[in-house]
Amino acid sequence: MLKKIRIMTPGPTPVPVDVLLEGAKETLYHRNPEFEKMLANASEGLKKVFRTEGYVFILASSGTGAMEAAVANTVSPGDKVITVVGGKFGERWADLCKSYGANTYEIDMEWGDYLRVEQVEKALKENPDTKVVFTTLSETSTGVVNDIKAVAEVVKNTDAILVVDAVSGLIAEPLEMDKWGVDIAVAGSQKAFMMPPGLAFVAVRGEKAWKRIEASKSPRYYFDLRAYKKKYTDTPYTGAVNLVYQLNKSLTMIESETIEKVWKRHAIFAKAMRNGIQALGLELFAKKPGNVLTAVKIPTEIDGLEFLKVCREKYGMVFSGGQSQLKGKIFRISNLGYVDKLDMLSALATVEMVMNEMGKHVPIGAGLKAMEESFLEDDKNENLG
Amino acid sequence: MLKKIRIMTPGPTPVPVDVLLEGAKETLYHRNPEFEKMLANASEGLKKVFRTEGYVFILASSGTGAMEAAVANTVSPGDKVITVVGGKFGERWADLCKSYGANTYEIDMEWGDYLRVEQVEKALKENPDTKVVFTTLSETSTGVVNDIKAVAEVVKNTDAILVVDAVSGLIAEPLEMDKWGVDIAVAGSQKAFMMPPGLAFVAVRGEKAWKRIEASKSPRYYFDLRAYKKKYTDTPYTGAVNLVYQLNKSLTMIESETIEKVWKRHAIFAKAMRNGIQALGLELFAKKPGNVLTAVKIPTEIDGLEFLKVCREKYGMVFSGGQSQLKGKIFRISNLGYVDKLDMLSALATVEMVMNEMGKHVPIGAGLKAMEESFLEDDKNENLG
Numbered sequence: 001m002l003k004k005i006r007i008m009t010p011g012p013t014p015v016p017v018d019v020l021l022e023g024a025k026e027t028l029y030h031r032n033p034e035f036e037k038m039l040a041n042a043s044e045g046l047k048k049v050f051r052t053e054g055y056v057f058i059l060a061s062s063g064t065g066a067m068e069a070a071v072a073n074t075v076s077p078g079d080k081v082i083t084v085v086g087g088k089f090g091e092r093w094a095d096l097c098k099s100y101g102a103n104t105y106e107i108d109m110e111w112g113d114y115l116r117v118e119q120v121e122k123a124l125k126e127n128p129d130t131k132v133v134f135t136t137l138s139e140t141s142t143g144v145v146n147d148i149k150a151v152a153e154v155v156k157n158t159d160a161i162l163v164v165d166a167v168s169g170l171i172a173e174p175l176e177m178d179k180w181g182v183d184i185a186v187a188g189s190q191k192a193f194m195m196p197p198g199l200a201f202v203a204v205r206g207e208k209a210w211k212r213i214e215a216s217k218s219p220r221y222y223f224d225l226r227a228y229k230k231k232y233t234d235t236p237y238t239g240a241v242n243l244v245y246q247l248n249k250s251l252t253m254i255e256s257e258t259i260e261k262v263w264k265r266h267a268i269f270a271k272a273m274r275n276g277i278q279a280l281g282l283e284l285f286a287k288k289p290g291n292v293l294t295a296v297k298i299p300t301e302i303d304g305l306e307f308l309k310v311c312r313e314k315y316g317m318v319f320s321g322g323q324s325q326l327k328g329k330i331f332r333i334s335n336l337g338y339v340d341k342l343d344m345l346s347a348l349a350t351v352e353m354v355m356n357e358m359g360k361h362v363p364i365g366a367g368l369k370a371m372e373e374s375f376l377e378d379d380k381n382e383n384l385g
Numbered sequence: 386m387l388k389k390i391r392i393m394t395p396g397p398t399p400v401p402v403d404v405l406l407e408g409a410k411e412t413l414y415h416r417n418p419e420f421e422k423m424l425a426n427a428s429e430g431l432k433k434v435f436r437t438e439g440y441v442f443i444l445a446s447s448g449t450g451a452m453e454a455a456v457a458n459t460v461s462p463g464d465k466v467i468t469v470v471g472g473k474f475g476e477r478w479a480d481l482c483k484s485y486g487a488n489t490y491e492i493d494m495e496w497g498d499y500l501r502v503e504q505v506e507k508a509l510k511e512n513p514d515t516k517v518v519f520t521t522l523s524e525t526s527t528g529v530v531n532d533i534k535a536v537a538e539v540v541k542n543t544d545a546i547l548v549v550d551a552v553s554g555l556i557a558e559p560l561e562m563d564k565w566g567v568d569i570a571v572a573g574s575q576k577a578f579m580m581p582p583g584l585a586f587v588a589v590r591g592e593k594a595w596k597r598i599e600a601s602k603s604p605r606y607y608f609d610l611r612a613y614k615k616k617y618t619d620t621p622y623t624g625a626v627n628l629v630y631q632l633n634k635s636l637t638m639i640e641s642e643t644i645e646k647v648w649k650r651h652a653i654f655a656k657a658m659r660n661g662i663q664a665l666g667l668e669l670f671a672k673k674p675g676n677v678l679t680a681v682k683i684p685t686e687i688d689g690l691e692f693l694k695v696c697r698e699k700y701g702m703v704f705s706g707g708q709s710q711l712k713g714k715i716f717r718i719s720n721l722g723y724v725d726k727l728d729m730l731s732a733l734a735t736v737e738m739v740m741n742e743m744g745k746h747v748p749i750g751a752g753l754k755a756m757e758e759s760f761l762e763d764d765k766n767e768n769l770g
Contacts, residue, residue, distance in 0.1 A: 009414045012626055020409040023627065027405075027581045029394045029703045060447050060583050061607065064622040068607045100604045190623060196412045198445050198583045198625035218604060219485045222446065222453045237449040238575060240583035240625075241397055242408065318414045 003316040008347045010140045010168050010293045010320060011063075012190040012197055013337035015246075019195055022249040023242040030239050038244055043233040045251030046201055049170060049259060050185060052177035054205025057228040058247070060240040063167035063188030066200035068096055069223035070134075070163045070184050074209075076217040077101030079131045082123050082160070087111050088141035088323045089165055093134040100218050105130070111326060112142045112295070114288040117150040130160040131212065137185075138169030138292040141323045143332060145173055145290025152180040161212050167191060167200075171254060172266040172292045172336055183209040189243065192262070192292075193250045194337035198243045202228075264382060266291040269335040269344050272374035276348045279370035280355070280362040285330045293320075293334040296351075301360040304328035310354050317350040341375055388701040393732045395525045395553050395678045395705060396448075397575040397582055398722035400631075404580055407634040408627040415624050423629055428618040430636030431586055434555060434644060435570060437562035439590025442613040443632070445625040448552035448573030451585035453481055454608035455519075455548050455569050459594075461602040462486030464516045467508050467545070472496050473526035473708045474550055478519040485603050490515070496711060497527045497680070499673035502535040515545040516597065522570075523554030523677040526708045528717060530558055530675025537565040546597050552576060552585075556639060557651040557677045557721055568594040574628065577647070577677075578635045579722035583628045587613075649767060651676040654720040654729050657759035661733045664755035665740070665747040670715045678719040680707075681736075686745040689713035695739050702735040726760055 007014055028035040039058065046056035059065055071093075075081055081102045083094040086109035097104045105127050107119050115135065124130055133155050138145050148164055155162040161183035166175050170185070171192035177185055184204050190197035204210065204225060213225055221227075227236040254262055270291040274284060277296050285295035298304035304321060305328050311317045322330040333347050348367045355362045392399055413420040424443065431441035444450055456478075460466055466487045468479040471494035482489045490512050492504050500520065509515055518540050523530050533549055540547040546568035551560050555570070556577035562570055569589050575582035589595065589610060598610055606612075612621040639647055655676040659669060662681050670680035683689035689706060690713050696702045707715040718732050733752045740747045 005411060005413070007412070007414045011623060012412045012414055015412045017409075020411070020627075023581075024402075024405040024409040026390060027392070027397045027400045027575070028390070029392045029397055029705075030582065031705075032697070032703060060445065061450065062445050062622040062625075065446065065450075065607045071606075072604070096606050099606045099609075188623070190412070190626075196408075196625065196627040197415065197623045198628055219457070221456075221481050221484045222450045222608075224484075237447040238396060238573070238582045240447075240581065240628075241575075242405075242581040243583055243625075312417070318417060320414075320416075 005316045005318065006343065006346060007318045008334050008339070009318055010191070010332060010334040010336055011188065013194055013334060014339060015194055015196055016338050019246050019249050023246045025245055027241050030241055035241060036234055038248055039235065039239065040233040042244055042247045042251065045248065045255065049254060050177050050203040051175065051179065052203055052205045054177070054203060055229060055232060056201055056203045057225060058235060058239065058244065059200045059202065060198065061200045062197060063186065063200050064092065065223065066186035066188065066202050067092060067165060069202050069225060070186055071096040071100050072218045072220040072223055073213045073216050073225045074132050074161065074163065075100045075102045076215070078103055080105065080127055080129045082107060082127065082130050082133045084115050084135040085109065086113055086115065086142065086144060087139035089139055090136050093165065097134065112144065112285050112287055114144045115146045115151070117147065117154055120151050120154050124154065124158050124160065130158065132163055133160050134163045137164050137166040137175055138173055138290050140168040140293070141326065143286040143289050143293045143295035145169065145288065145292065148175060148182065149180045152182050156181040161209050168292050168336065171259065171262055173290055174263050177203060177205055189247065192337045193247070195246045195250050196243065198240050199247060266335060268378045268382065269339065270294060272344060272371045273333055273335060273348065275374040276367035276371035280352065280367040282362065292336055293332050295330045295332045297330055298328065299360045302355065302358045304331065307331065307354060307358060310358065311350050314354070315350045317347060345371060390701045390703065391728065391731060392703045393719050393724070394703055395576070395717060395719040395721055396573065398579055398719060399724060400579055400581055401723050404631050404634050408631045410627070410630055412626050415626055420626060421619055423633055424620065424624065425618040427629055427632045427636065430633065430640065434639060435562050435588040436560065436564065437588055437590045439562070439588060440614060440617060441586055441588040442610060443620060443624065443629065444585045444587065444608070445583065446585045447582060448571065448585050449477065450608065451571035451573065451587050452477060452550060454587050454610060455571055456481040456485050457603045457605040457608055458598045458601050458610045459517050459546065459548065460485045460487045461600070463488055465490065465512055465514045467492060467512065467515050467518045469500050469520040470494065471498055471500065471527065471529060472524035474524055475521050478550065482519065497529065497670050497672055499529045500531040500536065502532060502539055505536050505539050509539065509543050509545065515543065517548055518545050519548045522549050522551040522560055523558055523675050525553040525678070526711065528671040528674050528678045528680035530554065530673065530677065533560060533567065534565045537567050541566040546594050553677050553721065556644065556647055558675055559648050562588060562590055574632065577722045578632070580631045580635050581628065583625050584632060651720060653763045653767065654724065655679060657729060657756045658718055658720060658733065660759040661752035661756035665737065665752040667747065677721055678717050680715045680717045682715055683713065684745045687740065687743045689716065692716065692739060692743060695743065696735050700735045702732060730756060
């Protein structure tokens with residue numbers, strides 16, 4: 001039977017045809033004035049989504065490359081750092097810091113739990129020599145969103161800088177770099193930017209961040225932010241030309257919707273999914289779920305990996321499974337990027353049908369009803385249409 | 386007047402519309418079986434162009450990222466290494482090695498000169514503790530191609546491994562990793578692959594290379610080849626999905642032409658350009674020019690930067706200028722990738738017309754005549770049509 005592929009995964013996310021086709025335009029020489037203008041334009045647009053007057057650098061890499069850039073540029077061997085580990089991507093900060101020889105203090109949480117600002121206060125008090133605090137806006141592996149505003153409030157009164165993994169969170173969740181006082185934030189193209197993977201972004205603001213970058217003794221070259229700053233807004237190495245065309249298109253689309261409405265859209269969609277899932281009697285995994293994705297516990301009646309396979313093979317609906325210790329225990333439905341209300345209903349309908357087919361008898365249609373009610377309710381409140 | 390853009394630059398290079406459109410296909414989730422099959426297919430195809438039964442890893446980065454991967458994975462602080470510096474990209478090896486704290490012995494050549502195998506023999510004799518020799522197949526900044534086969538012959542009898550920058554050379558110039566005994570080679574997508582920029586490749590063959598990689602104490606994460614080997618042929622971090630579609634298309638096109646004929650094509654085109662340039666009374670810059678590009682000395686009568694500008698603005702013909710110390714002194718005409726005989730004639734016609742317009746009176750038409758004769762002559766010899 002005819003089957004369309006729908007990726008409701010927290011990266012890659014669905015890419016609008018207009019963005020795809022933008023990438024099919026003729027490849028320009030990267031040192032041509034026309035392309036340099038596009039880079040300048042993209043950098044300006046990125047500042048608006050990072051909410052900063054600082055620098056935003058465009059890397060040809062995945063989000064992990066941007067995370068490594070943040071570590072290599074701020075951490076010297078032996079430096080005391082604090083990492084917040086409540087999932088796979090918090091763990092990645094810790095792994096990166098260890099790779100670079102940092103003296104790493106981990107704030108460990110059960111996966112699925114969220115960061116309390118008191119934990120950061122305590123860790124900083126016990127480690128007054130901390131140079132960098134690494135944390136996560138949206139922990140993609142669990143769906144948790146942390147209160148970065150509160151964390152920034154604490155960190156900015158210390159000598160440490162705050163580095164935020166906003167790879168899956170940026171544009172979906174509010175992040176106000178300048179207002180809140182976030183020193184460095186990183187993001188990736190294949191998330192709420194609704195672009196293909198291949199670009200990553202590092203935003204740096206303020207003297208405190210640049211001082212640390214200048215002080216880092218770690219080896220770095222491709223990810224050396226000093227080289228990017230010197231060439232800004234050009235890139236020191238060959239930029240991923242066609243992806244930059246797509247970035248400009250994506251930024252234009254976001255700007256015309258307005259970032260505030262994009263944040264609101266993600267909030268409305270994630271809430272509707274939570275309402276729908278709970279109306280089915282299924283359990284949410286995250287203790288404080290954010291607006292990026294919804295992590296759902298796999299009911300004991302069914303096999304988690306098989307569930308993903310049936311959704312994909314029978315309905316073309318692609319969800320993400322659990323990672324590492326969560327493999328087979330949860331599945332994740334993303335509402336990141338180019339996703340509309342009817343996509344959300346399609347995703348939930350797939351859950352209803354496949355759960356029933358596999359022997360977990362959730363009440364057919366009950367999730368969809370709750371989701372529609374959630375949308376209609378928010379329409380009244382928000383007048384977002 | 387109507388003007389088409391033609392990039393005759395040694396990366397990015399012209400991309401066939403079929404490859405561009407391949408990148409406009411719907412973005413798949415990177416852990417989907419369909420995409421994993423594409424990665425496996427691409428890895429197989431890459432082995433054929435690197436001429437190795439070893440591993441070829443696909444990175445989301447520019448070629449410099451692949452160079453850094455080669456350094457970070459083989460060099461520990463204090464290690465003795467030899468770098469061959471005869472242009473900007475040889476210099477990049479030296480800079481990278483210094484960033485990673487290597488004890489770097491440089492074989493320095495005048496830019497434009499080529500490596501003599503005796504220089505490598507001598508350097509290895511004087512530095513018997515050398516761990517890695519870093520050299521360049523095609524030095525993009527000068528157009529020189531080095532005799533890697535002879536260098537490999539020397540290095541393989543020592544404890545050192547040989548790492549080759551084949552970023553602009555691969556597919557355009559013969560490189561036989563397994564037959565010659567090259568341990569590691571790196572390449573980039575925006576060269577003879579006739580793809581947009583954004584992917585880089587690292588090929589690793591044999592126990593000698595893997596032993597060095599296991600021994601390296603340098604910090605590395607995004608470029609850690611051990612992680613790529615473990616996941617092979619999948620990528621440890623989100624692959625640049627749409628670029629991988631394009632890579633498969635490009636590899637299919639190369640395979641159907643056959644790699645031997647692609648090498649020959651580059652040889653015939655580069656020779657025809659050299660003949661054409663010399664028929665105009667202009668001087669070649671490289672002492673041993675390769676088949677990737679032709680570097681031409683700017684005649685004293687004209688301004689080098691202005692020449693590039695007029696070619697670009699009046700004829701849409703994009704050449705590269707000189708880099709670093711060669712800025713304004715040379716220009717470079719690439720014949721890499723998706724370039725045909727008529728493109729070569731167009732490039733040379735632009736040189737003839739713009740030189741005359743700017744006051745350097747090269748004999749109009751003489752270059753084109755020599756180039757056509759060169760093509761016809763090679764047709765007879767090679768029967769390549």
